[in-house]
Amino acid sequence: MDTRYLKTLVTAVEAGSFSKAATILHLTQSAVSQRIKFLEDRFGQKLMCRFGSTLGLTQAGELVLEAAYRVIALQDALVRDLQRLTDKQQLSLCCTPTFGTVFLPDVLNTFMLENSSSVDLKFLFLSPGQALEGVRNQEFDLVVVEHCRERDLSGFQTYPLPEDELVFVSAPELALSAPDIDLDELLKMRLFARKDSCSSKKLLMTGFAKAGRQLEEFTGVIVSDDLHLTCQTVLAGGGVSFMSKSLVQKYLDSGQMVAHYLKGFNSRRCRTVIFNKGRDEEEIFRNFVNVVFRVMGESQPFS
Template identity: 45%
Template sequence: MQTEYLKTLVVLGQVGSFSKAATDLSITQSAVSQRIKYLEDHYGCQLVDRSGKLLLLTEAGRLVVQRAEQILLLEAQLANDLKLRGEKTRLAICCTPTFGVGFLPQVMEKFMSRKADNVDLRFMFHSLDRAVKELQENEFDLAVIEHCEAMEVPGFDIVELPSDQLVFVSAPSLGLPAGEVELERLFHCCLIARKPDCTSRRLLDLNLARCGRSVDDFKAVVVVDDLRLALETVLSGGGVSFLSRSIAARELESGQLLAHVVAGFEQSRRRSVVVKSERRQDAAVVEFLDCIDAGFPLGSGC
């Protein structure tokens, strides 16, 4: 039996319709129907309940899908192992800018000292949405991302890292008190903001919306795509910014910047490693996760 038939049943169970399964698999609806019929004849039982508007797997169908997912994973691992025989391991990684600026140099230093001769490495910085999209399109094998909501990416394992803490930061020349500050005091300053697709910006917008306010209430808003440029602008007294404490750790410790919190604001977001399930046990991936673990105790995978 061709494993494409099992994959067809898996996809059908996910989308609940012959037409949607056909679209996802880039085959005809008739081909989907024929493959399911072949599987039902082969196993001698009904796998799909066709009585309702939404197609549902029968108890037997769910059992076949459970085993099919294991078979498909083994097939993918086998194909990957054969491809990598005698070759350097390809490892394509992306991360969101906060992790990239705050922690990546230390992680990469450890990783390259162990695997420089054995790994063909590609690395990119992307926003959360683009990172997840390109993971699903097989552009990357793993990503380190910050995100506000719990997430699930089919075909990938999620490994939790310690959460990322965000604060408002400003130069002492602005005269804002360190620690807790009234939101109205911040509104008198220029906001050095990230793009709307950045999760720090999303969290800021969410916090402001809960107060019935928006970024438009700041004296002015300057959108900066580069984290380091945002930090330099704040250091020069150009305004306040809501960003990861890790990005400004050195400047906060030296007193070049002050940290501010607003009562009632949510100031933490999740940080996770998202890795292809089929590559979770690859030596290069395990090594990279170990290098991250040296700086962050890895949490549970899901």
């Protein structure tokens, strides 16, 4: 049986509701309900019931929950034991595109120089929700993501990094007001934005909603997940974008881009190293996290 179903049961019980479990697992409430239904059909027993507004377990559910903890722990231990059979340890990483573009090359180079004979790495770029679902399901060992403050990370081991500042950017030839800009002036431009699952897009939408405005008020909105393409289009004067300052700092320093700020607009998001609880006992995790912090000019969390 796929252990995702057992993990869903565990999360639903610990969270106390399907809706909270759905938020933690980055699923719909319907998907959580379907996974519990699958378990009930598989075992031929009703596992969960409601006592007023409280979600509880039946007697059969208590037995399955107890077994679920054991199965999940055994799977985790088996994966670690199998990795020890190889000459090299494996570390599967995932990060959001901004961190991957700006910081990951230096992180990987430094880490491999220090651990080149003992570790094989693989990595992917995904959205925050996809990254967290992957680490929860052990598709990834560790993730580094930019995310909005309201993101629930309570089920993970986390190490906060410095916040990521975002700015509106344009080419100098557009002659937009800077550094402060009026919203109406900004809306006359074409906007290059990320997809809705990206935290920069969510931050942008939240800020406009608080101002009583919508992104559709821009002259045009072009959605692109290619950060390089977006940078090149902005440099060519094709419009404006709301991007991580770390991603475009070299263009700002050289005068090829101009930064713009909206008064009262929240332009900061969190950046966090995340993995499943207990993994920080493993030396490879401590080494990698230390490298991430060193590359970003921060004190190492592990001595």
